[in-house]
Amino acid sequence: MNKQKIRFLIVEDDEMIRLIHKDFLKDLYPESEIIEAENGAQGICHYFESHPNIILLDMMMPIMGGEAFLDILEEGHNSNILKDKPKIIVVTAIKDVKELMSIGKRFAVEAVISKPLVQNQLKSLLEDWIS
Amino acid sequence: MNTTLPQKDDFWSVPVFDSERALSRVHQKQELLKRVIDIFIKSLSERIDIIENEICNENWDKLETMAHSIKGSSWTIGAQQLGDIAYAMEKAASNEDMTLLVHLFQIFKEASKRFIEYEKEMRF
Numbered sequence: 001m002n003k004q005k006i007r008f009l010i011v012e013d014d015e016m017i018r019l020i021h022k023d024f025l026k027d028l029y030p031e032s033e034i035i036e037a038e039n040g041a042q043g044i045c046h047y048f049e050s051h052p053n054i055i056l057l058d059m060m061m062p063i064m065g066g067e068a069f070l071d072i073l074e075e076g077h078n079s080n081i082l083k084d085k086p087k088i089i090v091v092t093a094i095k096d097v098k099e100l101m102s103i104g105k106r107f108a109v110e111a112v113i114s115k116p117l118v119q120n121q122l123k124s125l126l127e128d129w130i131s
Numbered sequence: 132m133n134t135t136l137p138q139k140d141d142f143w144s145v146p147v148f149d150s151e152r153a154l155s156r157v158h159q160k161q162e163l164l165k166r167v168i169d170i171f172i173k174s175l176s177e178r179i180d181i182i183e184n185e186i187c188n189e190n191w192d193k194l195e196t197m198a199h200s201i202k203g204s205s206w207t208i209g210a211q212q213l214g215d216i217a218y219a220m221e222k223a224a225s226n227e228d229m230t231l232l233v234h235l236f237q238i239f240k241e242a243s244k245r246f247i248e249y250e251k252e253m254r255f
Contacts, residue, residue, distance in 0.1 A: 014204045016170040020156060023163055060199045093203035116156060116207040 001053055001130045006032040009052035011043035011069060012091070013061040017115075021056055021091075024119050028126065040064030044072050052086060054129070056122075059092045059103065066090065066103075074107035087129060091117050136234045137219065142242065145211045147249045153209035164208075168250060171208055175201075175243050182220075182236060186229070194232065195224035212242050 008025055012018045018036050025034055035050050037043035041064040043057070059066035076082035088108045093115040094100055104112045113121050157163040178201055185193045198221035205214030216239045223232040 014174075014200055016167050016174065016204050017207060019163075019167060019170065020207065023157070023160070027158065058203075060196050062193070062196060065196075093199055093206070115203040119156075119158070 003029050003031065003130045006054065006130055007050060007052040008032055008034045009037065009043060009046055009050065009055045009086075010034065011037045011040060011055060011061070011066070012058040013038050014058070017058075017091075017117075021117075024122070028123060029130065038063075040066060040069035040072075043069050047073065047086075051084060054126070055086050055088045055108075057088055057090050059090060059094055066092070070106045070109070077107065089113060089122065089125060091115060091122075136231060137238075139238050139241070142212050142216050142238060145215055147210070147212050147242075147245055148253070149209035149211055150253065151209075152211075156207055156209070167208055171204055171210070172247055172250065174204070175213075175247075179240060179243065186233060186236065189229070191224055191227050195221055198224055210246055213239065213246055216242055 006029055008029075010018050010021050010025075012021065015038075018038075022034050022036065025032060033050075035046045035052060037046050039061045043055070044064075046052070047055070057066045057069060070088070073082065073086070077085060085108050087110045088106075090103050090109055090112045091114075092100070092103070092112065094103070095114075100112050100114075103109060111125055153164055153168075154161070157167060178197055182194060182197055185197065198217045202214050202217035202221055205211070205217055216235055220232060220235045220239060223235055
């Protein structure tokens with residue numbers, strides 16, 4: 001992945017956490033494009049419009065949560081509507097280990113990071129993918 | 132359902148606000164932290180109103196989601212006390228324990244005032 005063309009999608013209902021994610025990503029990749037969504041439904045719309053390479057996804061959100069967001073992406077991919085497979089990093093405050101493990105096995109989920117987000121974890125993941 | 136309700140002191144021993152942790156979350160950017168805390172405080176009063184309504188409606192899913200969301204944002208900005216109470220509220224909502232949830236919500240409202248007052252005094 002080329003850092004000059006990288007496109008991030010942040011799907012997170014909390015404005016404050018979106019702002020922190022966005023600031024962090026802009027510092028790391030100033031030329032990247034960052035798209036924000038307040039819930040899974042908005043996230044799906046932005047996904048179809050913008051085809052982001054990397055998605056930071058919260059799980060528990062009003063209107064549409066992360067589970068439904070992943071269901072739709074998986075369905076789209078399985079039915080060949082979606083060609084590209086994004087890399088999804090789930091950032092969640094869920095503490096239940098079984099639940100976290102099952103999220104980790106979902107379609108396109110590359111990593112599950114606990115809130116509060118330790119940004120070095122995110123940074124090292126991104127550095128593995130982006131040149 | 133629960134027999135012993137938690138007391139304020141169970142939460143009061145945790146710091147109201149851990150500024151070092153908060154600053155580390157925003158890479159030591161004080162201006163960003165101010166913006167983040169402003170958003171957090173604004174959202175607190177909105178969320179309190181929502182929880183009050185949803186308690187009346189016994190909307191457990193919404194109550195759990197709301198408490199979960201408050202927990203995440205509180206811990207993110209170092210509002211440890213509020214995060215811990217919200218976590219307890221999330222579990223109470225998940226167990227559909229109204230007595231405990233209402234009790235914790237009263238503590239949460241008081242802790243919110245404490246946080247806002249503390250933050251005003253500490254405005255950096």
